[in-house]
Amino acid sequence: MHQAKLLDGRVVAAAVHERTRARVEKLRQQGVEPSVAFFRVGEDPASELYVRMKEKRAREVGIRSEVVVLPAAAAEQELLGRLEEKNRDPGTHGVLVQMPLPRQIRAEVVCQAIDPSKDIDGFHPVNAGKLLLGDPSGFPPCTPAGICAIFRHYGLVTAGAEVVILGRSNIVGKPLAALLLGKGAQGDATVTVLHSQSRHIPEHCRRADFLIAALGKAEFVRGPMIKPGAVVVDVGVSRLPDPSLPGGSRIVGDVHFSEALRTAAWLTPNPGGVGPMTIAMLLANTVEAAERLAA
Ligand SMILES: NC(=O)c1ccc[n+]([C@@H]2O[C@H](COP(=O)([O-])OP(=O)(O)OC[C@H]3O[C@@H](n4cnc5c(N)ncnc54)[C@H](OP(=O)(O)O)[C@@H]3O)[C@@H](O)[C@H]2O)c1
Missing domain, CATH: 3.40.50.720 (NAD(P)-binding Rossmann-like Domain)
Incomplete structure (x- = not known):
């Protein structure tokens, strides 16, 4: 009987991670340490798990990661202020805010507050626009x-x-x-x-x-x-x-x-x-952001 061949995301993700690791190594030789900041608001167990998985994979490919945790009652302005610190920090190449966010924080405002050149999730309107225009300088x-x-x-x-x-x-x-x-x-x-x-x-x-x-x-x-x-x-x-x-x-x-x-x-x-591909591409975007800054 016919049986479809499987598209194994674990194998493809491992190959992407391998390439990312090599790019990280090259950057480190140039004195650049690729680095990402993960933001999490509140104690949602699924969000905690996702951020932990992202941290683990980042560590495995040699990307430094920092997790910024804000309390569930944090005001939108507080998150925006902390994001701005990372936008300005030349040592941080990628910034990600784990969704979903508590009700008092508007996801679209947060997406727009991340510097598009550090927006490794690719959700900023500038990156969405570049994708539509076929401009490869954004992040998909x-x-x-x-x-x-x-x-x-x-x-x-x-x-x-x-x-x-x-x-x-x-x-x-x-x-x-x-x-x-x-x-x-x-x-x-x-x-x-x-x-x-x-x-x-x-x-x-x-x-x-x-x-x-x-x-x-x-x-x-x-x-x-x-x-x-x-x-x-x-x-x-x-x-x-x-x-x-x-x-x-x-x-x-x-x-x-x-x-x-x-x-x-x-x-x-x-x-x-x-x-498995989602985190692999996230880290590939992070190293891409670091390479662009180093160029
Ligand atoms: N594996 C991963 O890494 C990964 C990543 C992202 C998402 N996901 C999963 O992928 C799924 C989709 O995620 P999402 O964030 O894109 O979901 P979403 O924002 O809820 O969007 C769902 C889309 O499906 C459409 N839809 C819902 N019911 C439908 C129906 N009966 N017939 C036709 N279209 C229908 C909706 O139409 P309307 O626009 O008309 O409402 C909407 O456009 C979820 O299960 C999510 O957990 C997995």
Whole structure:
């Protein structure tokens, strides 16, 4: 029986980390110590875990990291003041604020307060604009950049292909559409972006040579929605109840894995697909920021 080949994000992320480590080493030889500041507000356990994972990976590739923790009741102005300190610090090359933020702090104001040249998440409007204009001097958001890196690693060419993206968020769907629509070997696709108001979703999906699901709806993409031989990327992370497991739940993606395995040519496992790429691209952006400053 046919079975899709897996797009192993752990392998691709390890290769990206290896390249980042070599770039860090080169910078250190020039007397530059790449450095990143992670901001966290409050005690959200998931945010704590994410920041810890980012710190660990940064350490592994030789990037110095500092975590700035503010109390859950911190005022927006306090966070903006602390960000400004890092914007001005020539020894800090990357700045990231872990989302979500408490209600009194507006995420869009925070994104705009980070110096675009240190915005390793790529969420600042200047970087979003550069992405749309095809200007490589910005920073692409990490999850979409990670998906493109997976394609590159496995030699999957999007030029001329039908790409369908499920989801139009500012952090995944829209920037991914911009990357794949851009001119050049890594883009040149015909891109369709679907969202909650789209009609005929299964029909659109069935046309896709590359189908990317980023909507956060557990197992939304079923086998019959996939064109035989397609490349399927599952970005979603949802929790489904499963009393047979110790935690009482299991993590699933936006794609029904076993059905997709029988139809697609290539498929990301989930976990182990897109997830590991996000931190890898974040650290690649950090070293890129340090290289630009050193140039
Ligand atoms: N692995 C990683 O590193 C990583 C990184 C980022 C996100 N994620 C995961 O990826 C998923 C998406 O994240 P996000 O931040 O992009 O989510 P989001 O901001 O919630 O956006 C979801 C998008 O999906 C669309 N959508 C929702 N239900 C739909 C439906 N039934 N049919 C068609 N479209 C629908 C929404 O449409 P509207 O715009 O019309 O509401 C929206 O555009 C989440 O599960 C998230 O946890 C994973």
